[in-house]
Amino acid sequence: MKNIRVAVAGCGTVGAQFIRILRQRRAALLQKTGLRFDLVAAADAAPEKKPLTGPPFFTDVHRMLRETEVDILVELIGGLQPAYSLVKTALSQGKSVVTANKALLSEHGEELMNLAAEKRVYLGFEASVGGAIPIIKTVRESFVGTSIKRMLAILNGTTNYILSRMSLEGMEFAHALEKARKQGYAEANPALDLCGVDTAHKLGILIRYLFHKIISWREIPVEGIEQLSQLDIVYARELGYRVKLLALADTRSGVLDARVHPALLPANHLLALVEDVYNAIYLEGDLIGRSLLFGEGAGGKAAASAVVADVVEIGLKLRQGGFASLRWPENKVLSLMDSADSLSRCYLRFTAVDRPGVLASIAQILGQNNISIASVIQKQENPRQAVPIVMLTHQASEKSFRQALKSIDALKAIRQPTVRLRLVE
């Protein structure tokens, strides 16, 4: 087989880029692979998305699949429906599929992967996590011999852009979000990004390949960045830290500690330098030591680059006549850590009236909960108002922190709920 027939469902940002690349780089791809990639159909529910020139266009994605002979279906619609039924139909018919749809994979990934394996076709989804970063291929193929122990990652471009503006330009959250919108880095409704769920979707997908554990994103404790104040970012910087929205997965204790939350990273950590819409994934493993992959996590070109890689891989496998995907049986032994047991150092900001004994009361409650203090900053910012007291603690359990802060926030001298951010190293 020399001609590979490709159909695209969804002609939005990524779809339009993919169509452009497949057309413009036909010669280069032919030269590199010996294959001709033919775009045989495109579909989008919105008729105005029809490419100016090109193959037959459909507004019904199912109809496109029924009426076109394809080798590879590229699903770039996003969301659950009609993406789910379309991908399922294509796989059932023995067609390979490439998708960038992390929501779809989070909900139905296991079913779709099993269907692809059963039908001996390929389901490519490199573009669903980390944009142009080849994290899926790297973990499945390049690190096949290694046992991954821990992952830290920045997986959401929108929130990282907002945190960069707050940190580098001193913007408040609302202002930074507004700027992200203007730059096209935040969707009209950015709620899934801001509350951390988009990051949890991606973390769930990665955990499947990092630790062979099947996990729903709903099992992952998630905190977003909506409550972050500029004040905390400034204090963190003063203490030598940067604030990032992190996806974490750690098996060093024998159970899987998986979570998504904003965290303080030391300023000399490789992830601390990841600014704007960039993503990065940091891994620790028994053969590879420490490893980092950094790249554009958002944008049509970056995602389309990953889609092209999957399409080419399938093309080459079709020419060879088959698929020998790596099998990844589930790890039945690894259990999920109870989030109350998870250990971390924390940054705490108390807002207290400036009167004698307040610091003593706070310190006493922390001590009663087995939380010891590593350092304290107290500044007399405005003596008439409540003052911020900032602490870095040593390591303690989630449960201890929750109990301690409940007691502390009940003190009369405490005027606002205490801010708590975890430190990650």
Add this chain to the structure above:
Amino acid sequence: MKNIRVAVAGCGTVGAQFIRILRQRRAALLQKTGLRFDLVAAADAAPEKKPLTGPPFFTDVHRMLRETEVDILVELIGGLQPAYSLVKTALSQGKSVVTANKALLSEHGEELMNLAAEKRVYLGFEASVGGAIPIIKTVRESFVGTSIKRMLAILNGTTNYILSRMSLEGMEFAHALEKARKQGYAEANPALDLCGVDTAHKLGILIRYLFHKIISWREIPVEGIEQLSQLDIVYARELGYRVKLLALADTRSGVLDARVHPALLPANHLLALVEDVYNAIYLEGDLIGRSLLFGEGAGGKAAASAVVADVVEIGLKLRQGGFASLRWPENKVLSLMDSADSLSRCYLRFTAVDRPGVLASIAQILGQNNISIASVIQKQENPRQAVPIVMLTHQASEKSFRQALKSIDALKAIRQPTVRLRLVE
């Protein structure tokens, strides 16, 4: 085919690790791939390298190949002979080969790749560049749709370790080298590392896949780190830069500017944070934007991890019954930049007697050669001796710098050859 027969030539650091991994992770690899990887023979010219338990052992690598039926030959001998004749024989006989041998690939890579293609077998060499970093696979497969414009990389662990000691602990070069030796990070004869040739070998291999250009490492201008003084590292740090031995390849001007030399990187550049024996490769491309891969560049485990990945890939392809490697025809258009034309900003350190008019003379000669000064530091370190004058320049050509420094170093007031380091951003 379910059993893949693997033979290893060379049982040194990487070879011993590879043998250990293949044995210890047999079950895990079977689970992930459905394949059994059997170590059927090992060879090393040194009889004391014989593994304690294991398959038949040979001290003659050619004899091992003659007397053993293998699917994959793993060449971890290093150096040109007998590695070259062994790999060539194996490929000629239709056996796939995995090698970590950058010297071999630098000298005979093109011939061996062509032989592998002709015989329809696979030559894997991920471990030859960047240790555990999957740079070959990423460029060939994941970035197949993108056009790479520029690469900056730290590719030698020994020199990076020495530079880290000089920068972080204030050691002089000789002391840092001694420490690298004690830690096992420098070979008995580290000349190829220190003078930059090892880095040039790896750069030559990468250029083949980044730009489809066949280039000998001998065509790449190379400077090592032997002449670097602690003084320059301190000044660089004061100016907000870190000194790294870089491999550069840049096609943005339409020709290929390839070089290896120590360079000043801004402290907030991702590569500036790469310390100790770690390696990193930074890429700019038209779809991917900016990308970075970071990982362990040296050590038996990291290299063995990359060898295992190649072995598994070949095993899966053997099961499918064939190889559909990407073809990479040579780019006949791209020509190599004349190194005299290459443009850069520079750091200059003059050692001059402290008398009136010296700075004026230096500035005048620079001006005559179209080199303009961005900043100057002159410190009265010891008024009786010659004083260092440090400058950062704006961009100028290599030719201009050479001419200017020739004239400046001929001045009576200049007491030592001027130190010049390039700035890279």
